[in-house]
Amino acid sequence: MxxxxxxxxxxxxxxxxxxxxxxxxxxxxxxxxxxxxxxxxxxxxxxxxxxxxxxxxxxxxxxxxxxxxxxxxxxxxxxxxxxxxxxxxxxxxxxxxxxxxxxxxxxxxxxxxxxxxxxxxxxxxxxxxxxxxxxxxxxxxxxxxxxxxxxxxxxxxxxxxxxxxxxxxxxxxxxxxxxxxxxxxxxxxxxxxxxxADDWRAELAPDLPQGWLMRRTGDARFARQYLGPWIGRRLTGRSTGDGRPPKRPELLPYEPLPGDAGVRPEQA
CATH class of the missing domain: 3.40.50.1110 (SGNH hydrolase)
Incomplete structure (x- = not known):
């Protein structure tokens, strides 16, 4: 098109x-x-x-x-x-x-x-x-x-x-x-x-570097809450999507939710 x-x-x-x-x-x-x-x-x-x-x-x-x-x-x-x-x-x-x-x-x-x-x-x-x-x-x-x-x-x-x-x-x-x-x-x-509407490739503002302890704490949280369960699912052949239906399975009229980002009056 x-x-x-x-x-x-x-x-x-x-x-x-x-x-x-x-x-x-x-x-x-x-x-x-x-x-x-x-x-x-x-x-x-x-x-x-x-x-x-x-x-x-x-x-x-x-x-x-x-x-x-x-x-x-x-x-x-x-x-x-x-x-x-x-x-x-x-x-x-x-x-x-x-x-x-x-x-x-x-x-x-x-x-x-x-x-x-x-x-x-x-x-x-x-x-x-x-x-x-x-x-x-x-x-x-x-x-x-x-x-x-x-x-x-x-x-x-x-x-x-x-x-x-x-x-x-x-x-x-x-x-x-x-x-x-x-x-x-x-x-x-x-x-x-x-x-x-804007430059989607724009770089982020500079960020303060995290200290060693904060990085290690984040790594430990990630391993406990996400990495471990993810490995467990891979080993057992399971997926987080098993039995889950699509979010919008039918092609139907769409009404944006209030506050949906990107819906701007000048683009309507």
Whole structure:
């Protein structure tokens, strides 16, 4: 679709990143970049419809099996697909299988929507994550290939240094903060031809360095509350998304919540 087209419907596919963790709302639900983007699109298009099929913990094969055909049937103007990063964190990671499942997902989705959007996902910097970086970069290179081959937009979040900053990530070190999600929504909005509201790549203000004790206390909390349970789920084959339904399984009219960031009168 052409730049500044009027989009009347949006379907988001993926895992926890697209579900919106850890952009926590007062009622205990998660908002996230996809909801923020939907709010901005809905603000300028009466009757705008939105579905979010994402479920935390899903691997790309599960996204293919459980979400793709549903999205194809919806025939939306905009479809976003972000997946594969959870696979790269598994000890049994099979790059050929994962890239093949991603390719099949794109091949099914691209002809069935007005504009398919793919992403080079953001990645937190840090010594633990460095071991996975070669896997991520191979995955993202393939995302670029798929985008070029199928006419999909590719939003390069991985290439934005600010989204690798530790302050952009929640205490679980796996999910973006509210500010991170806001920046992702802005990035996709601009990729779709929306008028920029701000510079989503802007660097954060300088931060005071943490002392040794504070860093070690944070590391201990992370290991106790998040790393240990995460390893336990990997060893037993469980996922936080097991049995959990999508947040918005149907393509229905979307009414933004009061105070949704990014909904600005001048953009309505």
């Amino acid at each position: 052409e730049k500044n087209a009027t989009y009347t419907s949006f379907v988001a596919l993926g895992d926890s990143f697209t579900e919106g963790m850890s952009d926590l709302q007062p009622d205990g639900s998660y908002r996230g970049w996809a909801d923020l983007l939907a709010a901005r699109l809905a603000a300028r298009t009466p009757g705008f419809r939105y579905a979010n099929l994402a479920v935390r913990g899903k691997l790309i094969g599960q996204i293919l099996d459980e979400q793709v055909d549903t999205a194809v049937a919806m025939r939306a103007d905009v479809v976003t697909l972000v997946g594969g990063l959870n696979d790269t964190l598994r000890p049994t990671y099979d790059a050929g299988r994962v890239l093949g499942q991603l390719e099949e997902s794109v091949e099914r989705l691209a002809p069935a929507c007005g504009q398919l959007v793919l992403m080079r996902s953001p990645a937190r910097r840090g010594p633990v994550m460095e071991r996975f970086r070669p896997r991520w970069e191979k995955l993202f290179s393939f995302v670029d290939e798929l985008g070029a081959r199928h006419g999909a937009l590719v939003v390069d979040l991985y290439g934005a240094p600010v989204l690798g900053e530790q302050r952009m990530w929640d205490v679980d070190r796996l999910h973006l903060t509210a500010d991170g999600h806001r920046r992702v929504a802005e990035a996709v909005w601009q990729a779709l031809g929306g008028e920029p």
